[in-house]
Amino acid sequence: MILPLVILYTVTLVYLSITERFRNFASIMGLQGWLLFAVAVLRLHAVDPAELTFVAIETLLFKGILVPALLFAVIRRTKINRVRTSGSSQAGSLLLSLLALVVSASVTYYIADATVDLVFFGVALYALLSGLILIVMRRRIFSHMVGFLTIENGVFLFSTAIGVEMPLLINFAILLDILISVLMLGIFFTKIDGKIHADDADALTNVKD
């Protein structure tokens, strides 16, 4: 049951590279949140029930509801709907994303080690690369934030792979969630656009040499 969910999660990462509408970005983040919630519940059924409940509620609340809601709120507030200035074409982004997928699969195949769940490792690596590609290739600040959330979701997915033995690690991943949700989205939602225009990362070039 977990494998189809992880494959679906991988598909969302591929889709993220070709979509240009910010509403789609927010929807994908929401979908990833729900997928991670399902993976966490299925994967961590062996851990302490109280711990599992906490992890499940936190994942659903932050990743499945709060983060997408904040993203939609930002879209409404800033009235930015799509990627206007992209560093590359959709085809180019897709190619890069697929290249990242091949690299992740190759690295996973190469290290083939029994100590780690390789599917989780490979997908987490792909999420990391996808997030970095999104940050580097897209110009708008909103895309950068989605790129970061993608990385963070990948890290959380990987933590569920190890968390069966060490549930404490998942709590640390949750701490990262809270930091991001509160601080990054908070700054973005309340401050940016008032002093800095949120429509282009070029607005973030005043502090430099």
Added chain:
Amino acid sequence: MLYYLLLATAVASAVFAARSRRQIFIAGVLFYLVQALFAAHVLCGGACDPLSAQWFAFDASAILFYVLLCIVSCYAFVHSEAYLADCDLGQVRTYSALLMLLTTAIAGAYFADNLAVTWIFLEATTLCSAGIVYHRRTAATLEAAWKYVFVCSTGIAMAYLGILLLAAATKCESLAYADVAAAAPAGSPLYLKTAFLLILCGYSCKVELFPLYTVGVDANFAAPSPASALISTGLVNAGFLAVLRVYKTLAQTDVFPWVRAVLLLVGVLSLVIGALFLRRTNNYKRFLSYSTVENMGIAAIGLGIGGAGVWAAVFHVVCHTLVKSSLFFQMAVVRQVYNGYRINRLGDYIRINRIGAIGLLAGMVTLLAFPPSPLFVSELMILREVIAVHKWWLVAVMTLLLCIVIYSFCSRMIRLCYQPNQDELHPSKADRALSWSALSLLIAALVLGMWQPDFLCRIIDQIAAL
């Protein structure tokens, strides 16, 4: 340790409720009293309470860097009083509380004896630093704060992935450094290498090393100068200590030569960036920040070379803390005089504030590692070690880059002190007491250059032992 953290956090949080500057000052005195008591406790060999012993340890590195942190933070608090004279109460309250919380978070990172606990406290420093960076509430400070939060969060997430990989590779139930170090030799080399790479990349935003050094520079530029002194030394040391602990954790594994090679590469790249940007920047605070990148690059080269290089790297970081904080405090006085940091506009400082100018020039000579600078000792040791392993290319690169650094520093600092003002600046009066106070840190560093006390050598021996 938990009591210390709770007490320090409580005092710092109480500042948010202060209704006058006097109350903030009293809370500050109370906060540093707590620090002094805790420092006395750890210096007298006090043990960690059983509850926190599983997460924290009072080892030599933590104690040494904590004492330095207390000194720099206390200076930063006192200098901030004068620096923030024109700010309203709300701003001073938030700034002072965040400065204390940042000090507490850094102390937590120093004493953490567990990979995950170190990570948590480094994450906490991001929260506190971001607030300090945004202190002025301008578009530039918001931009710097946003970049800081964004890049540090990305770095912290990468470091966390590295910690997960390390945990997976070692199959270690606990993430205590000693346990991971004991299990690491049996771990998969590729996992260990990937884990180290991710952790180093992630923490580079705190250590101000290549590749994520940029956010540290931006943060130092946007934050008030006394806070920059803390960020550029105390926080950088927290990152350095985190990297040093992972470095020591992997010391007994087969991948250790590779780890050292990576550190060498990162160190050289940081040195290149630091040296080149010292020529390019037109702002004194960014100038000092690039100097931090350069010095941390030298420390990374020391770790990469190994042997006596590790000792030299630790000694270099300790002395850099005193010298760099002194220069940032002097820079706070410069801002008080000129209300700005633009290199091409300021000058004639020697006539306006003689003691401040002497402090800057002496700081420059010390930072450039001319005898009797303590950095001369550490850089000479590192160079000797580089020559001993016949890495002649590295000797050539380091010599060339250090020459560029010397030229940049001399031209910029001499310009500030002796060049006539470029336009109709109306310098204000300088607070000489602050210049004297900043100079005292430099004098302490110079004393270390001429005489390294036995107890300090013993402590650094313990830290450098692999």
